[in-house]
Structure formats: C-alpha cells, structure tokens
Amino acid sequence: MVGSTRRLVAIGLAAHLAGCDQAPESPPSLSAIEESRLADYVGGQQCAACHVDATNAWLGSHHDLAxxxxxxxxxxxxxxxxxxxxxxxxxxxxxxxxxxxxxxxxxxxxxxxxxxxxxxxxxxxxxxxxxxxxxxxxxxxxxxxxxxxxxxxxxxxxxxxxxxxxxxxxxxxxxxxxxxxxxxxxxxSTDLQKNYVLATDSYSTISSSIDVDCEACHGPGSLHVMAPEQVPLPLAHDAEARWLFVDDTGIARRTPSLASRQELETCAQCHSRRSQFTDDFAPGDALLDGFRPSLLEENLYHADGQIQDEVYVYGSFLQSKMHAAGVSCSDCHDPHSTRLRFAGNALCGQCHLASTYDVTEHHHHARSTSGSLCVDCHMPAKTYMVVDPRRDHSFRVPRPDLSSSLSTPNACNGCHEDESTEWAATAVASWFPEGRGQAFHYGQALHAGRTWAANRGELLREVVLDPIMPAIVRATAVGLLARQIDDATLDIIDQVLRDDNVLVQLAALDALESLPPTSRIQAAQRFLTHSLRTLRMTAAHILLPARAELSERRAADLDAALAEYREAQLFNSDRAEGLFNWANTLVQLGRLAEAEELFQDAIERAPVFTAAYVNLADLYRRAGREQEARTLLEQAIANNPQDPGAPFALGLSLVRSDAPDDAFAALELAAELA
Known part of the structure; x- marks a missing residue:
C-alpha cells in the first residue's frame, strides 16, 4: 500500500527535517556526504521551503493529482x-x-x-x-x-x-x-517499489509519495537537503540556453547546443510505450538502464510513424525535427504546472517566426479557424480512453499523397472527412509546388517491410544507412530487415552494431537471434559488459545457446548479464510475459521441470496467451508427450480462436502423429487466420 516514506533515512532526524533554509552551521563536506551513503527520498514537502514558486506551480497539477x-x-x-x-x-x-x-x-x-x-x-x-x-x-x-x-x-x-x-x-x-x-x-507515484512475490502471488507495493512530486523527476533529495550548494539534483534549469533567430529561415536555433538528453529520458520513463524491468532506477539514469522503449511496431504506430495505439509521446518525438534540433520537453511544457508555456500559435512562435509561419500564405486557412492552428496540421490528435485526445508529437508535415498507398491517416482528411485523399494531396501540391509531395518518406520503407513487398530490402537498407533518418526509424527498419536474413542484411547488421545510437545497436543485437548460435559470438559478446542494462541482458539472451563456445572470461560476463535478465523477468513475474520469458531461458539451461511449471503459471495467469501454450506443447513434444501437446493446443485454440499460432503448432503435431487429414485442416485454419 502507498505510504508516506519508503525506508528509514540514515542521516540524523534533525538534519533530515532541516529545510534548505535551516541548514547546519557547518555543512558536511561533499566527500563526507559521498562516503556516508546514497541519497534517499525525503518527500516533496522538504523542497517547498526553498522552491516556493515551483511548488506553487505544481500544486493542483496533473502530477500533483495523479x-x-x-x-x-x-x-x-x-x-x-x-x-x-x-x-x-x-x-x-x-x-x-x-x-x-x-x-x-x-x-x-x-x-x-x-x-x-x-x-x-x-x-x-x-x-x-x-x-x-x-x-x-x-x-x-x-x-x-x-x-x-x-x-x-x-x-x-x-x-x-x-x-x-x-x-x-x-x-x-x-x-x-x-x-x-x-x-x-x-x-x-514517486519511488514506487512493486514488491511482487511470485511464491505467494502477492504484492507489498509502497512508494515514498502517493503522487508525482519533486523527487519523481529530480531524484532522491536527502543529500541535497543536507548540502544544497554542494549536491545539485538532476534536471537543474539550464539558464544559459537560448533559442535565437540567427538566419533568414524563420526558425530559431538553440544556443548553446543541447548537451544532454537527460530531461527527455527522465520524462520518457513514463511518457513512452516501454517495458520496465526494475524499480532500482532513479531520475537521471539512462532510460535503457531500466526500460526498453518500443520501436515503431505494427499496431502501435502507423507505417509512417503516426500514433495508432497508446504510445505516450516519446517514440513520436524521437521521429521529429524538433528532437533533432535540440528541443526538449520543457521548451513547450512547464515542468511544474505541466501546462503549455504559451497558448495557441504563440507556443510555436517561440522558434517559428510568426511573420513567416503564422500567416495565411503558409497555412492556407482563414485566421481564427482550426486550420490556422499549427497543432491541428502538424500535431493531429487521436482520442484514447474515450474522452482523452492526445496529440502526435512527431510534428510532421501532412502527407495526404501517402495515405492511399500506406493506409495512413493525414491531418487534412482528419478535418475534411467528406473529401478524398486525392483532393487533399492536390490541394497541398498546389500550395507547395516545390514541397515534399512525392518525396521519399521512411513510411514507404516501413510499409514495404511490414507487407513483404518485393522492394522491401532495398528501401529498408536505404533507411538504415541514412544518418539523417531518426534513430528510432532506423532501428525499426533494422528489425524489419532481420525478418529475412541474407548476405546484404548481415553486412548491414554488422555495420550498425557499431552505430552511435543505442536504439539502433539494440535492434541489430536483436537481429543476431536469426543466426546460428556460434555465429553470434563475435558480434555480440562485447555487449555483455555494455554500460546499459538493456543491452547487457539482450546480449545474454542472444548468446546463451552458445555459452559453451565462449571464453572463460566471456562466460563469466554472460552469467552476470544472465543474472540481471533473470531478475528482470522475476520483476515482471506478475505478468504472463515475464514467466514465459524465464521459462524459455530455463529450457535452454536444461531445467525442464521448472520451465514446465512456469509455462503452466503463465497460461493460468493469461489464458489467451497462445505463445505459452505453443512453447509448453513443444516441451511436451521433446519429452515424447505428444498427446498432451495436442490436448494443450486444442485448449489454446478454444481460448484464443483468432491466433494462428496454436492451429499451426497443432497441425505439425498431427503430422508427427500420422493424421494427415486432421493436420491439413489445422494448417488450413492457421493460414486463414494469419
């Protein structure tokens, strides 16, 4: 249950309660603080004495009332x-x-x-x-x-x-x-500890604060309270940053250039579609040390990267020119009140000169209409949870010319629903004859990859190797390329394993799973000691089947990374996916009885999780328990009749059991559902 504090604070009570304005006469030295202990959470009320304006802005905000x-x-x-x-x-x-x-x-x-x-x-x-x-x-x-x-x-x-x-x-x-x-x-909430216990199927969930307070973004503040001048917190305001109009483009440039993505990655802990694998994580830590963000996956994003399912901003923003230019969340959003810094087009006018962009010659709509609003064309909204419209943060130029071929929405027809996409494309082309109409868009490559088009390889390779493309797009293209491994794809994977962006590296590391185990070693083993936990765990997963071929040192590295992977899956063992992932690992380790139990637990937790049935059935097959495998797969079909995985596996089982007619029927059903 939520409590007011998570654990005892090791410093003395008097020091704990002394606000910034009541610091001890002789503050402890920084070295003494560093040697004493790690920072702890003290609660946002400790911050209010010094940070009055920030606190007042936060009171009543969505974070405060979360x-x-x-x-x-x-x-x-x-x-x-x-x-x-x-x-x-x-x-x-x-x-x-x-x-x-x-x-x-x-x-x-x-x-x-x-x-x-x-x-x-x-x-x-x-x-x-x-x-x-x-x-x-x-x-x-x-x-x-x-x-x-x-x-x-x-x-x-x-x-x-x-x-x-x-x-x-x-x-x-x-x-x-x-x-x-x-x-x-x-x-x-702040500093949440889920505390799930698999053995008892129970939670003892606690937090330091019931809502999203100061320490949710700035991190544990006990050392800062002790010595505020000596111990700055993450996400301190950058007083030197300016957005200046320095040329005739009408677009401001950040001076100095953005040196850190810490703010964005702190916001992304929550404002992203991601998986989490630990709560031993603090604001300011690299995102991929505690989370794995989703790429532009089918059913989450449209082929051109527009929002489809609930994806919570980060993946969209990574695609944007704003992100590439160094824009960060707080340039538009007050981080304490969570409100926009300015209303209407004035918000965009901070960086986009109004005399160039907030004019009819640019937006081609009458003033004071929705079509004249920057966000309605460049940040179209989609409604989630029935009543909650959320804007797409990829800040894209509308491309109605792509809607027909990619089956994607566009801002023009989002308003002009009674008109065709051809009508919208013609209008945009007439307004901007030298614009982007007919220009290549990465959505064409991602769509080709999703649909197995004949030119998929060529288009995806073009995207992966283009350094101007957003990294999340390139990483997504790597994953699509890896669906069919050939020599050209292997060359690409080898090249991007050394990419500057960790999302691209991670996608390339995932792609190695398509190779024979021993062929993965040379490329993947260095990631076992990567600075980011996500990449270490992925490397362990990739290299486990080849452990016997590793050097003694690398085998030890793998064991350490595999221990982290185990902890991540146990952290998520309240979900069927966590149980399933660790069960698959246990199969590779030869611990089949434990794996069988976890597969069964996953099925009990999520009766529609077809993959758990299929893998457990395969475990039964390996043990010569073919009849049990068929019974299990029939149960899977009954519980999730729209998933082709179970009828396909059942068809193979029936082939092995010399029942060709039944096998054909099952495989035919799988083909119809696929």
Missing amino acids: MQVADSSTVLGDFDDAEFSYNGVRTEFFRRGVDHWVRTDGPDGMLTEYRVTHTFGVDPLQQYLVEMTGGQIQALSIAWDSRPAAAGGRRWFHLYPDDTVDHTDPLHWTGTFQNWNGTCAECH
Whole structure:
C-alpha cells in the first residue's frame, strides 16, 4: 500500500527535517556526504521551503493529482446511488458513511461490493482504485468523465464501450491490464517499489509519495537537503540556453547546443510505450538502464510513424525535427504546472517566426479557424480512453499523397472527412509546388517491410544507412530487415552494431537471434559488459545457446548479464510475459521441470496467451508427450480462436502423429487466420 516514506533515512532526524533554509552551521563536506551513503527520498514537502514558486506551480497539477486518497474532496464522480449498465451488468456507486463504494461484477462475474480507496487522475477522466486480496489493487474500467456537462462530461462511462468485456476477458477491470501495482502505479507515484512475490502471488507495493512530486523527476533529495550548494539534483534549469533567430529561415536555433538528453529520458520513463524491468532506477539514469522503449511496431504506430495505439509521446518525438534540433520537453511544457508555456500559435512562435509561419500564405486557412492552428496540421490528435485526445508529437508535415498507398491517416482528411485523399494531396501540391509531395518518406520503407513487398530490402537498407533518418526509424527498419536474413542484411547488421545510437545497436543485437548460435559470438559478446542494462541482458539472451563456445572470461560476463535478465523477468513475474520469458531461458539451461511449471503459471495467469501454450506443447513434444501437446493446443485454440499460432503448432503435431487429414485442416485454419 502507498505510504508516506519508503525506508528509514540514515542521516540524523534533525538534519533530515532541516529545510534548505535551516541548514547546519557547518555543512558536511561533499566527500563526507559521498562516503556516508546514497541519497534517499525525503518527500516533496522538504523542497517547498526553498522552491516556493515551483511548488506553487505544481500544486493542483496533473502530477500533483495523479493519485489521491479517496474522500469527499478528491472524488469527482457521482456516488449518490448512481447506476451504470454495461454488457448486462448494472454497476452501482454509493456512499457508506464517509467512504465511497461500488457494487459491480468481480473476477468470478458475481456482483460484489468494493470500497474505493484512491482516485486516479483528474482530467478529462478520473478512475477509481479498489483493493483485492494479496495486496493487489485494481482500477475500475468504469470511469468518471470529468469534463464539463456542456462538453459531454459529468457522467459515468466504460473504457471499452464498443466491446463486450466480461469477467473472462483480459480487459476486465480485475485483469492484468487494469492492475495498479504492475501496470499503472509506477507513473502515478514517486519511488514506487512493486514488491511482487511470485511464491505467494502477492504484492507489498509502497512508494515514498502517493503522487508525482519533486523527487519523481529530480531524484532522491536527502543529500541535497543536507548540502544544497554542494549536491545539485538532476534536471537543474539550464539558464544559459537560448533559442535565437540567427538566419533568414524563420526558425530559431538553440544556443548553446543541447548537451544532454537527460530531461527527455527522465520524462520518457513514463511518457513512452516501454517495458520496465526494475524499480532500482532513479531520475537521471539512462532510460535503457531500466526500460526498453518500443520501436515503431505494427499496431502501435502507423507505417509512417503516426500514433495508432497508446504510445505516450516519446517514440513520436524521437521521429521529429524538433528532437533533432535540440528541443526538449520543457521548451513547450512547464515542468511544474505541466501546462503549455504559451497558448495557441504563440507556443510555436517561440522558434517559428510568426511573420513567416503564422500567416495565411503558409497555412492556407482563414485566421481564427482550426486550420490556422499549427497543432491541428502538424500535431493531429487521436482520442484514447474515450474522452482523452492526445496529440502526435512527431510534428510532421501532412502527407495526404501517402495515405492511399500506406493506409495512413493525414491531418487534412482528419478535418475534411467528406473529401478524398486525392483532393487533399492536390490541394497541398498546389500550395507547395516545390514541397515534399512525392518525396521519399521512411513510411514507404516501413510499409514495404511490414507487407513483404518485393522492394522491401532495398528501401529498408536505404533507411538504415541514412544518418539523417531518426534513430528510432532506423532501428525499426533494422528489425524489419532481420525478418529475412541474407548476405546484404548481415553486412548491414554488422555495420550498425557499431552505430552511435543505442536504439539502433539494440535492434541489430536483436537481429543476431536469426543466426546460428556460434555465429553470434563475435558480434555480440562485447555487449555483455555494455554500460546499459538493456543491452547487457539482450546480449545474454542472444548468446546463451552458445555459452559453451565462449571464453572463460566471456562466460563469466554472460552469467552476470544472465543474472540481471533473470531478475528482470522475476520483476515482471506478475505478468504472463515475464514467466514465459524465464521459462524459455530455463529450457535452454536444461531445467525442464521448472520451465514446465512456469509455462503452466503463465497460461493460468493469461489464458489467451497462445505463445505459452505453443512453447509448453513443444516441451511436451521433446519429452515424447505428444498427446498432451495436442490436448494443450486444442485448449489454446478454444481460448484464443483468432491466433494462428496454436492451429499451426497443432497441425505439425498431427503430422508427427500420422493424421494427415486432421493436420491439413489445422494448417488450413492457421493460414486463414494469419
């Protein structure tokens, strides 16, 4: 449960409580501080005495209100015996004394009463948390629309209105995707420790602060409180930075150039689509030391990199010219209030000269219309969670000329829905006859890679080797190239393993898994001691099948990195994916009984996780338990009938069992679903 402090602070209580304005007469030396201990979290209230303006800006912000104890002052929803019906279930919201309660369908489908313990978020919606057994906390999927009534708000609504989610569905509020401990909490509180215990299937989740306070971004502050002048914190304001108009382009340049991406990577800990593999991580640490960000993957992003699923900004921003020019989050967003620094086009006018860009000759729309707003053309929005529009941070030039061939949206037709993409493309071409219409876009290469087009290799290689392309695009192209390994692709992989960007290196390292184990050694072994944990763990995963061929020193490096990989999977063992990943590793280590148990646990945790069935069935095959394998695969098909993996594996099993007719039927089904 959330607490006010996470652990005892080793420094004396008097020093702990002395604010910056009450420092000891003789501050300890920096060397003495460094020798004494690592910094600890002390709570944002310790910062307020000195940082008054920042604190006042933060109060009432989305970060401040990210999570609150549920009471009459924090709950926005209607709990006055309100009702909401969804998929045949009538949910009731009511009060019992000072507490807020909900009666809804539980994990068994039966109506059950739950006390609301916390609020989650504030605008444009507010969710509510309830406690289950074993320290598990879940977020209700019926949320309160906190927008004004005139905007359609002040009502209860379901997060999946177009689906028929019941208690057996992974999207049900009692399932993994609505689990607070492992899915939501990390980004709504400060210094969160999930503390999941696999043996008891329970959580003891704690945090230093219930909300996102100062130390969530600036890191643990105890040493700074002791000696503020000697111990600066990460993300200190860069007072020297200026954006100046130095030429006739009408676009400002940053002076001096941005020296560090620390701010962006700190924000990206939460504002990105990523996997997390530890909570032993502090603000200021490199992102890939605690997280692995998603690339421009199918179903997450459109082929041209526009947002599709909930991807939380970072992957979009990495594609942008703003990122390449040194723009960082705080150039547009006040980091304490979380508000935009300026309203309307004035925000963009900080760096884009209004006399050049905020004119009809540029945007070709009447003033005071939505088409004249920079963001409506260059940052189109998509609505998530029913009521929450979020803008695409790739800051792209609209390309309606690509929409037909790539099946991608564009800002023009996002407004002019009754017009064709050809109409929009013709209009843009007439406005900018020397513009980007018909110019090559990396989306064409990614689309070719996704669809296995005949020219996929040529286009993807062009993107990978172009140093001007955004690194996240190049990394995505590497992954698509690696789907079909040939000599040209091997040359590319070998080259980009030495790339300057770690995302590109990581994608190339992943690509080595397509090679025979012994062929991976020369290229991958140096990554076993890489400075970033993500790359070390990936190298361990890649090289484990070749461990016997490694030198004694490299085998020791692999064992150390594999121990980190194990800890990462156990950290995520409250999810089927973590259990599945470590089970696969145990198979390679020859620990088959342990692997079987973890595969079974993964299936129990996520009955629709087809990959766990398939790999467990293969384990049974290797042990001569073919009938058990077929039974398991039939169960997988019943639980997830749209996944082609299980019928394909079943078809192979039936071939081995000399049942050709049944095998053909299963393989035909797999082909239809693929």
